[in-house]
Amino acid sequence: MTETSTGTVSRALKLLAFIADAEGEVTVKHVSEAMGLAPSTVHRLLNLLRADDFVTTGTKSGTYAIGPQFYRVAARVVNRVSPSALAQPMLDSLVQQYDETVVFGLYLPAERAMSFVARSDGQQRLTYRMDMNRPLSLVWGASGKAILAYLPDDIVAEVLGAECSSPASGASPPEPTALHEQLETVRRLGYAVSEDEKLHGARGIAAPVFGATGILGSLCLTSPKGRLDEAEVPRIGETIAHHAYTLSSLLGAYPA
Template sequence: MSETSGTTHRILSVLRLLAETAGTLSVKDVSQSLALPMSTSHRMLDMLMEAGFVEKDTARRRYGIGMEYFRIANLVAQNPVVAATLQPALDELTRRTGESSVLSIYLPADRAMTFVAKSDSPDSLRFEIPLFGQTSLVWGATGLAILAFLPKAAQDAVFEQAAPSPVSGKVLSRKEFDARIAKVARDGIAVSESEKLSDSVGIAAPLRGGPDRVIGSVGLTIPRYRYDRTKAALYAELLGRAATGIAGRGTLLRAAP
């Protein structure tokens, strides 16, 4: 990695850490979270502060999100692609199924995914899905729908950093890991039960950016007591249509890494 690309990677890591932290950070917090020297962490924060992406509480020696970072984040959130393409597709999926739908995007640098849009079920008994946090590809249908269509080298990297299920604590053997992704690749759809959320069923289809490129997934999250297995084929068909429609119209997604 060149010095320039290394600096860029560290700057982006600091920005991500700030976005995912509730509150402010000290130089020590950044250093420990990102395994960076204190001097490097201080320099990264100073660079971001000069650009307006970070603000400093001088009295407490802590750093938080700056107004320029906040401005750009809001511009992205209001991007017309989300308003005109992504959200209506999810709203229609939820209208047809009565269940919460989500759109996830693959984060190749971290071998992870993030939820970027959702449409909540009208039923009061539903799962609340937080947006924009990093989530593992190993557990849950939305992650599996991405993982199964990644190159083998990427799948290997995901397995090496795989954590136990957040619900059951189960750890997958390599044989189990391979069998899971082989089934999804064969079926073209991923189904999971209580892997990422207790008492839930997840169903997801891959979101493709081309014939050999997966960029995310579209999924449904359903309370297990409400899941009707006789509708599995209908759910799969609707998810496939939604994924195709989003990929076909979403210029933002076609540009995703």
């Protein structure tokens, strides 16, 4: 492949990504200005993509949109993508930084619960036994609250109404007002923090992970309360939130 053809492929792929991320149909002028390409180059790339149905003409004259071939390819890829596989490098990166266990929890809408589906462990001698691949509470623990904070109020009420006592401390579920205040704090900070809720003696720090249609799960670091300096919790929370944002982008929540 020549340097010229390589450049054409690269620009065509970037153009496809731009159209996919656009809110609605695009025009040559719109693409030209946003991508810094000459209008003639945009026309040529659009014609190349239209020839194989990756792009189609829009509903209005002079507009373009994603074509049926792109949808077909995207659907096949989505059906093969494992969120846990995409999450694993994020977990490993956080473990490298903090040498603590990090898990990816997936939201289970039908069960109104979550499940840990991927995990990475550090070199610490003391780690926690964590139940993998089974439904767990959304009310107890940072991993659950990071998800619950982004669910509709009626679902939050349903989840709370069916909740049992804390598996770690035996405490009763919080009152609705108290829970809503906790969830508001999660949304304000961008991450959740919990102590002695899911696991006795443990602190969890978790951030939400989103997909193309909304909340998908959470990334959570778990450690004994005394092993991490409490003053470091905000910085760790922000770091986890950054990794969660990156994962969310890979899962289609945000434009690349």
